[in-house]
Amino acid sequence: MSKPTGVQTLIRPAHEDRLLAVLRERGAMSRADLAQALGLSRTTLSEITSSLLARGALSIVDTDASVRAGSGRPAERLALDPASSQYLGVDFGHRRVQIVIADAAHEIIASGSHHYSDIDGWDTRLACAFELIEREAAGSGIHFGALQGIAIGVPGPYTTVPLVSLREGWGNHEPSRGIDKAFKERFGAPAIVDNNTRFAALAEALGTASEAVQDLIYVRLSDGVGGGLVIGGRLIGGSAGLAGELGHVTAVPEGDRCRCGKLGCLETVASVTAILAICRARGARLDSLEDLRAAVDRGHPTVDAVLHEAGAAVGRVLGSAAMTLNPSIVVIGGEITQAAPVLVEYARRSLRYELSSVAEAMPVLRAAELTDMAGALGGVATLLNRSSLLADYGTAVHAKASIRTTIQTIRSIS
Amino acid sequence: MSKPTGVQTLIRPAHEDRLLAVLRERGAMSRADLAQALGLSRTTLSEITSSLLARGALSIVDTDASVRAGSGRPAERLALDPASSQYLGVDFGHRRVQIVIADAAHEIIASGSHHYSDIDGWDTRLACAFELIEREAAGSGIHFGALQGIAIGVPGPYTTVPLVSLREGWGNHEPSRGIDKAFKERFGAPAIVDNNTRFAALAEALGTASEAVQDLIYVRLSDGVGGGLVIGGRLIGGSAGLAGELGHVTAVPEGDRCRCGKLGCLETVASVTAILAICRARGARLDSLEDLRAAVDRGHPTVDAVLHEAGAAVGRVLGSAAMTLNPSIVVIGGEITQAAPVLVEYARRSLRYELSSVAEAMPVLRAAELTDMAGALGGVATLLNRSSLLADYGTAVHAKASIRTTIQTIRSIS
Numbered sequence: 001m002s003k004p005t006g007v008q009t010l011i012r013p014a015h016e017d018r019l020l021a022v023l024r025e026r027g028a029m030s031r032a033d034l035a036q037a038l039g040l041s042r043t044t045l046s047e048i049t050s051s052l053l054a055r056g057a058l059s060i061v062d063t064d065a066s067v068r069a070g071s072g073r074p075a076e077r078l079a080l081d082p083a084s085s086q087y088l089g090v091d092f093g094h095r096r097v098q099i100v101i102a103d104a105a106h107e108i109i110a111s112g113s114h115h116y117s118d119i120d121g122w123d124t125r126l127a128c129a130f131e132l133i134e135r136e137a138a139g140s141g142i143h144f145g146a147l148q149g150i151a152i153g154v155p156g157p158y159t160t161v162p163l164v165s166l167r168e169g170w171g172n173h174e175p176s177r178g179i180d181k182a183f184k185e186r187f188g189a190p191a192i193v194d195n196n197t198r199f200a201a202l203a204e205a206l207g208t209a210s211e212a213v214q215d216l217i218y219v220r221l222s223d224g225v226g227g228g229l230v231i232g233g234r235l236i237g238g239s240a241g242l243a244g245e246l247g248h249v250t251a252v253p254e255g256d257r258c259r260c261g262k263l264g265c266l267e268t269v270a271s272v273t274a275i276l277a278i279c280r281a282r283g284a285r286l287d288s289l290e291d292l293r294a295a296v297d298r299g300h301p302t303v304d305a306v307l308h309e310a311g312a313a314v315g316r317v318l319g320s321a322a323m324t325l326n327p328s329i330v331v332i333g334g335e336i337t338q339a340a341p342v343l344v345e346y347a348r349r350s351l352r353y354e355l356s357s358v359a360e361a362m363p364v365l366r367a368a369e370l371t372d373m374a375g376a377l378g379g380v381a382t383l384l385n386r387s388s389l390l391a392d393y394g395t396a397v398h399a400k401a402s403i404r405t406t407i408q409t410i411r412s413i414s
Numbered sequence: 415m416s417k418p419t420g421v422q423t424l425i426r427p428a429h430e431d432r433l434l435a436v437l438r439e440r441g442a443m444s445r446a447d448l449a450q451a452l453g454l455s456r457t458t459l460s461e462i463t464s465s466l467l468a469r470g471a472l473s474i475v476d477t478d479a480s481v482r483a484g485s486g487r488p489a490e491r492l493a494l495d496p497a498s499s500q501y502l503g504v505d506f507g508h509r510r511v512q513i514v515i516a517d518a519a520h521e522i523i524a525s526g527s528h529h530y531s532d533i534d535g536w537d538t539r540l541a542c543a544f545e546l547i548e549r550e551a552a553g554s555g556i557h558f559g560a561l562q563g564i565a566i567g568v569p570g571p572y573t574t575v576p577l578v579s580l581r582e583g584w585g586n587h588e589p590s591r592g593i594d595k596a597f598k599e600r601f602g603a604p605a606i607v608d609n610n611t612r613f614a615a616l617a618e619a620l621g622t623a624s625e626a627v628q629d630l631i632y633v634r635l636s637d638g639v640g641g642g643l644v645i646g647g648r649l650i651g652g653s654a655g656l657a658g659e660l661g662h663v664t665a666v667p668e669g670d671r672c673r674c675g676k677l678g679c680l681e682t683v684a685s686v687t688a689i690l691a692i693c694r695a696r697g698a699r700l701d702s703l704e705d706l707r708a709a710v711d712r713g714h715p716t717v718d719a720v721l722h723e724a725g726a727a728v729g730r731v732l733g734s735a736a737m738t739l740n741p742s743i744v745v746i747g748g749e750i751t752q753a754a755p756v757l758v759e760y761a762r763r764s765l766r767y768e769l770s771s772v773a774e775a776m777p778v779l780r781a782a783e784l785t786d787m788a789g790a791l792g793g794v795a796t797l798l799n800r801s802s803l804l805a806d807y808g809t810a811v812h813a814k815a816s817i818r819t820t821i822q823t824i825r826s827i828s
Contacts, residue, residue, distance in 0.1 A: 039458030041449065157772060215653040231645050238740020239629040242775045249734045250768060260771030320663045320734045326652025354664060357674030358571060361656045
């Protein structure tokens, strides 16, 4: 065969992806049936199946001898082999690591979590994660013979660009560098790292209804405040991987100084740490989310006022973001939404005001539905979606290049 | 042939789009060469070319008889026929309509504009537009025999959802309903309508550099304030077509009442109308952008203070949006950026503060590069890109459906 051209290089991943989708939908098929279903030439189809067989994504399950009417050599039938590939999602939180493992049929075949201290370094956290993964895999009889990919969520902001400007204590960016390599060496599969809140946003968009949500804003109120965006059905990273940092949008002009250096960031009034500290500064003795829950249950007026301010700030920031992005759903995550559900109500009021000029733009606002596993689940979803994203990327770039030329032509004659 | 299956229905537009892209890149080709380049079966290729020939998107230009080595019947060669299709972009501003016409080779073959009064109704505006289009087309020898599509930009907010909550005077939404039908009936081609600021954002993203900008926020300061977003290489509409309404993000808490009903929207301090009115209220006699330009040139202190407040508000709103979206470029449009370039500088300072905690996230901030034609150009770009967008849509939906199933499985076992 001749060497693939530029065009073929772009098209190949899209064909592969559709072939896998057809097999996932219909089960085992012969090469001839696949070629017809996909409209591909026998030659092209055969190249694609050879590559997928070599990489263990497909297996030959039987022949069509038993159902075949005519004579001649029976045709092999190909299928996705669920056991032939695995996908690993790992979420490093501030105080625990969570993992999930999915197979080629997109079923979750193992999951688990392990706690550590928030002062433990990355060496300890990695050791915890490796032990957890190997224990859970062994317990479920999983051999990582065909691990296709690993997605690792870390506290944000996370980007592949070195962030020299970041203050110590905001995220765990620099220390978490290199963990993709550590995972790759340990398990022999490609690894990607991203912000765990972004992965959680994807999981919330995929997991909530009969249809995947196309436009969603997710904010998580935890030790810090992070966010993630799904826009037009895609998880958004931004130009340097920094999209979604809702915790560092100014919410209270001239407010308290944030660990990031600015004044009045959302995080200074709406993180769990900030809410507890403000309550204490106003005389309410709260040391934990459990204390907060109890204070909310008995209607503590100071605590209610602090939660009102926090919720209003969350609603203002979400309101600006929603006026900008017009999402159908806005999700507030973090355990505090269970401990103090009234916070979500206060946020809703403030969000409703911000969008009052176009009531039709008011999204559904709700607390997160997924458990602690959201980050790891979103990671797996990213791995499963990766080939489509790449195919899309190729197509989009090609189409846009020609339009850009047009606009440049226009400008030169105008 | 058997009826196309669901899978084939999804795949067909993607094949068509790639075929057109290959012909645009390489020029005339035989069906056999096309089938090989695209990896398609002869049957599939032939179905696609028949459909495109019938729709006038392709034409048969010659045969390969002159370059053919062997014997046998010469093969026909197919090509895009520039004259075989046209695309029309129309932008209705508050005081003028602008049009551009492109051909199948993505070249602009005609353009023009016509002024009307901002109190003229849609009947008058439509009549102006029709007359302009027919005059320009006739002047360039264009016959709309194969007009493939019309994109019509109107002042925002614009959505296909009826906006019962909109105050009179904000945008021209309700009155502009039905103009797509009027265009369709007049020119016999499918028409789409969208916010003209959104189209302008797309044009700015496509037209500014050697590479199309993938992540861009555009805000236009004019009689009102509107915006548009390009995220991940795609123009963003939001769940109800309302994305990008930056003019109605709260910029000054407890500020003046906006025509939309809220207090302190960006538009109340940064539209041209607002800036002139605030200057007058503070004793500076300004009635027009020309007056403003003169006052800026002689360093009028009151005017400078008003522009500082306006620029700071623009920077704050853009800062929140940029912390959320991490764009590489932020563009401020509108004639005021020429009349008062210092406004862009003031916005830059305020934007830089908002992003100071992650200096790497600071986008390039600049005044718009395109002329008055941006809206119409962006409309044409949308038409040219449409088939890719649809192909992308099909792929993405298919891939996501299977991931969603996974996440639902996970939730049921967790």
